[in-house]
Amino acid sequence: MPRYNPADIEPRWQAYWEENKTFATPENPGGKKRYVLDMFPYPSGDGLHVGHPEGYTATDIVSRFARMRGESVLHPMGFDAFGLPAEEHAIKTGEHPRIQTQRNIDNFTRQLKMLGFSYDWDRVLATTDEAYFRWTQWIFLVLFDTWFDAEQQVGRPIAELPIPDSVRAEGPRAVDAYVDSRRLAYQDDALVNWCPELGTVLANEEVVDGKSEVGGHPVKRIPLRQWMLRITDYAERLLEGLDDLEWPEGIKKLQSDWIGRSTGAEVDFFVGQEEQFETWKSARGESGFPQRPGGDALRVYTTRPDTLFGATYMVVSPEHPMLPQLTASDQADAVTAYCEKASFKSDRERTEGDREKTGVFTGSHAINPVNGKPIPIWVADYVLAGYGTGAIMAVPAHDERDFEFAVKYDLPVIAVVEPPADAENRAEILAGKACFAAVGNAINSGSLDGLDTAEVKTKITARLSGEGLGKQAVNYKLRDWLFSRQRFWGEPFPILHEVDQDGRETGRMRGVDPSELPVRLPELEDFKPHGRPEPPLAKAGEDWLYVTIDGQRYRRETNTMPQWAGSCWYYLRYIDPHNDARLVDPEKESAWMPVDLYVGGAEHAVLHLLYSRFWHKVLYDRGHVSTPEPFRRLVNQGMILGEVEFTAYFDPDDQPVSSQHVRKSPEGGRQSKDGRPVVAKPVAEDQVEKKGEGFVLKSDPSIRIDSRAHKMSKSRGNVVNPDVVVKEYGADALRLYEMFMGPLEATKPWSMAGVGGVRSFLDRVWRMIVDDQCDDLVLQPGLSDADGDEDQNRMLHATIKKVTEDTESMSFNTAIARMMEFTNFFTRCETRPVAAMKNFLILLSPYAPHLCEELWKILGQQGSIAHQPWPSWDEAALVQSSIEVPVQFNGKVKTKIHVSPDSKPDQMIEAALADDRVQEMLAGKNVVKKIAVPGRLVNLVVKP
RNA sequence: GCCGAAGUGGCGGAAUUGGCAGACGCGCUGGAUUCAAAAUCCAGUUCCCGCAAGGGAGUGAGGGUUCGAGUCCCUCCUUCGGUACCA
Incomplete structure (x- = not known):
């Protein structure tokens, strides 16, 4: 009784492959190369x-x-x-x-x-x-x-790094430091x-x-x-x-x-005495926008330079280097305390809870470069030190975060972008009572009023650029590693x-x-x-x-x-x-x-x-x-989840609670509607039945049950060990099942019964070729050297085609389904052409290599099946003399007719109208329109 | 909140990309084989009505485009995954 025994076959072929170096990489790739990783x-x-x-x-x-x-x-x-x-x-x-x-x-x-x-x-x-x-x-x-040459966008050897004369003048130490910094x-x-x-x-x-x-x-x-x-x-x-x-x-x-690329502008806000603003501004006009802002300006990055007229305050991050300088003496204690607190906050504390924004006034002001107005500078940890310049201009009218902060600390809100005429809260937005974070036409922006956001951005950036107060800038969320x-x-x-x-x-x-x-x-x-x-x-x-x-x-x-x-x-x-x-x-x-x-x-x-x-x-x-x-x-x-589990919930009195009444509790556990904690207990499959959308307890259909597959985890105890699967079903069955579960990219639940299913497919493949009724290893008596008949050839070639195409497109599940159909078809055939069996084994061998090697050998072949050329299909063998196509009335299938596969639409309609059954159903009705799709269907639009 | 993926029988999933919904597998039902069971083989299995022939409904919900929609468009719901103030 030679039955399919993977425990015997699999280690033997693994040893063979290892000894014969069956899968050694060619020393030099000839022809087409493929690197699969x-x-x-x-x-x-x-x-x-x-x-x-x-x-x-x-x-x-x-x-x-x-x-x-x-x-x-x-x-x-x-x-x-x-x-x-x-x-x-x-x-x-x-x-x-x-x-x-x-x-x-x-x-x-x-x-x-x-x-x-x-x-x-x-x-x-x-x-x-x-x-x-x-x-x-x-x-x-x-x-x-290596240093990065930003101009050429390329990494270059450090030896090619240009050293500025000013650095060189400071001596070798300075040069080293400069080099190290690049x-x-x-x-x-x-x-x-x-x-x-x-x-x-x-x-x-x-x-x-x-x-x-x-x-x-x-x-x-x-x-x-x-x-x-x-x-x-x-x-x-x-x-x-x-x-x-x-x-x-x-x-x-x-x-x-x-990577988070964004484009916008860097803008300098003057932080000196208000009356010196004009002097500073004209100096900037001379010098242009400097590499570093210097001590008299606070530099911000913004993606919305068009809203500069709406900047009513500024915020620096607690780690901002200019903060000490910006802090007025009467605010020093408050600022220091705030920064201290922020630095000790763990990430958890920063992200926990409703994360209400906090901040402290620094006591100093900056001058808005577009209108010369002083605005207060705050410190707040909602501004991140590591992004942009670590400081922002706040435009509460058009930024949700700034708006929230402005409301809390009673800072002014000035709308500078007009909301659409049909905006629900238009009046509130214009009054500074609501935030509008979209684009539109400028208002309250001097000569720029009426222009749309894109135009205003360009104009303002150009103007600031000309005045040496700003420049176009690009920023990335990506941080150094x-x-x-x-x-x-x-x-x-x-x-x-x-x-x-x-x-x-x-x-x-x-x-x-x-x-x-x-x-x-x-x-x-x-x-x-x-x-x-x-x-x-x-x-x-x-x-x-x-x-x-x-x-x-x-x-x-x-x-x-x-x-x-x-x-x-x-x-x-x-x-x-x-x-x-x-x-x-x-x-x-x-x-x-x-x-x-x-x-x-x-x-x-x-x-x-x-x-x-x-x-x-x-x-x-x-x-x-x-x-x-x-x-x-x-x-x-995709991820593979554990077996589907049915879960019922029980309250502290051990009474079942329907799952629709179970909520997540604030502590992360689960509770019933009335706030009582519930415990989840597994329910066996036979205790459960389908009702409506979900599952209910058989014993009490008013109790809904959760049905769900969970992530495999040690704590849940639903981890499937491949060793166990291989021992029970074999490696080929495991491989095949993993591919048969569904599309590769999809998340899908494990099912041990499903492994059993593909295993019995492999058993059928074995019995298609080996006579398991006989005590010795004997080929199936039905195997024949003769050519297959027309149906057998069509099945073979259609399978070659489908498996080839599906394997190419990595649709492994449907390729396997097709091979199952092949096996179901041929095990029903009295005679099975050996040539078809051999082709089939080649098709299956990438999926279930051990079994195919073994059957290949049993069929008397030499060497590894892995070295066989992949078969090609014969289109001619796929052609059928007659195909069945549905006849629809108004898109609903009513009957079917047989036509030649190359029938033209007219011929199909003719054949449909000539059909007795169609005639019968057409009695007393008018055919308004006739549609035929070659090889597919006939649709008649009929009216009474 | 935002981003992404997905909702099709009892279950996993098919559907040539707008053309017969449910391939293939699991499970279930009946039968054959067996003293019996396992295994195997055969038949059936979306739901509802019907003894049947047959009829009706049906791809998360609602609407739309079309001769025809699981597939395209709009609105909404649910689940899973990711993410967190990036100015």
Whole structure:
């Protein structure tokens, strides 16, 4: 009884592929090349969950399909292996994070191999490999050695940086400082998210609701000297580059919103004595708009320079450098107290609650440059230090935030844009009682009255520009990238800080010579952070920490790089993973780049993909890569949820509460309408029935039940482990099910019964070819060397066509459905042409490779089915002699007729009208209009 | 609040992009096989009325365009995901 036994078949073929290097990448891509890439995983201690193989199976099918169509394929896998969990484990246990990481990598590798993915395992890498992070450090040195030429919009070697004579005159120290301030990798005191609990600084994106993303610990903001990467210089290029990418529009929009380009104007407001305004103004007319505003002007950025006449006050951020100067002595206490409070506010406190705006008057005024009127300057934390100039002109009539603030502090509101005549609250807007944040014609704006917003913007900006009071400006929401972490388990920076004889840093630094790379991590006794915002690497021994070059002592940089660093460029290393002379061989690089298909989760939509694109552009500018963008096509696989669960709610008396009466409580839990807390309890499927829109308890149909699939999580206990699925159903069934669930991009719930369904399909495929009634391994007696009949040929060729087209378009679910139809059809046939079976196995092999290899061999074929050419279909075999088309009356199907597939519309109408059934139903009615769509239908418009 | 995606049988989902709604799978019902069960095979399965032939309704709700709408347009509702004062 040779039944389909994946537990036997699958490991055997996996071993075969490994031994025979079936999926080795061609040394030099010949013909069409295709680089198919998965977002590599972080090897967590939990192993793979079923979300991973979704994308991996999709790319595997694409890769196998492409190889069978004669393309050269690069399909690698690796591990994003630096990361907090391994370090936290090390802190707890004292075990070196490398050991734990390797254990996890081994487990991931086992699981990935178990699923039969056709990776070229000779190219596997981990970001923690010294041979790998040597080049991560090398790229950092490139960033350190590059400055951005804004004029040419290109990164250039630091040696080409023009040094202003004024700087040169101040001596070599000043030149060094100047150079350091222009590098793409630079140091800066930044307000950072210090998490005392984790003993580390977190990036903004690692802080969720004012708490650490990992562990949920409180986070405080403190200033610290940090490595920053000047990604903002590349904002324009990163934005423009999006146009040519085949990425989901949603992801492009997310990136472009994140970059957040806006255009407007910078405007200087005079902050000196009112009577000196005219003097200042005419001086500005002479000098023009200066690079820096100087001490007598407060510079703002606005996207609505057309509303300048409506600016009734100004606001500076609590961190604004001019604030002390602007603060009048009688307001000093209030301002200091306010700033103090703001600086101690965590992000959580800032965003929590209704976030009512707060602020304090500084006691000083600025002169509105368009009308010479003094307006008060306030300090408020709704203005962010890091955006624009850190100061705004407030136009409460036309900005919701300013309006809210103005109402609270009773500041004047002057409408300068006319709302439309039919605006509901027109009168209120004009009276300064409501806010109107749209465009329109100018009012209360002197000579500009009546012009529309666009014209006023242009005119005002031009006028200010001529007077040296303002200029057109562009701003980005994107901030420079905080690139250092106070952790052990990351790439050390290849940077040396000069120290003087007392061991103090002099402020000068140098990169480690590239020939000295990698800078390895030091050996430490333990991995505990010391709770100070100083990195664990500072605990390293003197021999690691200090270096002497040409008699000068240096201290190593002790920060480490963030996890993003390794994942920023791994796709390049796969191309030439063992090269120890270069990052990647330029010939190989230009042969394989760009990545043709990149598949991964949408959670990396912004950060990983933006950071990678940034690094890539720097490497491009510096001549190390040949393409301006790394990832040509991007596809996001959807999330896989747990099994659908039915949930009933019970009040404290254990009485069921209908789900329509259950609300979210303010504390985040759930409560009934009357405010009593309710608990959710799972209900078995057979206790539930459908009623109307939802489900109700069978025992009490007045009680509605929630029916929903939840995100898989350990706490909910609905995580599906691929090991278990493979053991029970086999890897081919798991692969097939993941693809059969629905479209790749969709979020969809897991169903173990569904896995059983595709497994029985695979059983049917097996029985279509193997006689399972016989004790020995014998082919189905129905298999025949004869040609198939017409119907069989049509089924075969239609299947080849559908599977080819659907695989090309990554519509895997419908391709599988078609192969199921094929199997259902042929298992009903007495005789089954072997040629058709062989073609079918080739079609199925990218999806269920182990089973197909086995059946291929059972059919007496040599070698791997993976090397077979993909079949093509014969259009002639698809043609039918007669097709059935519906006849509609007024768009409703009434009957069907048979016509030749190439019938012209006239012939179809004729055939329809000649049909007995049609005649019968047409009795006593008039045909007003006749429509026929060739090959589709006939529609008769009839009237009584 | 804003942005994005999506609402189709009991469930997951199809529908050649304006042309037969519900392919394929799960589940369910009946039958065959079996001492029995599993497995397998066959038939049926959107809902309502009807013994049936047949008839009617139907793609979140309402309106519109069209010979014809799941698909296009307008208004609204719901769910999921993302996001947070960027001047």
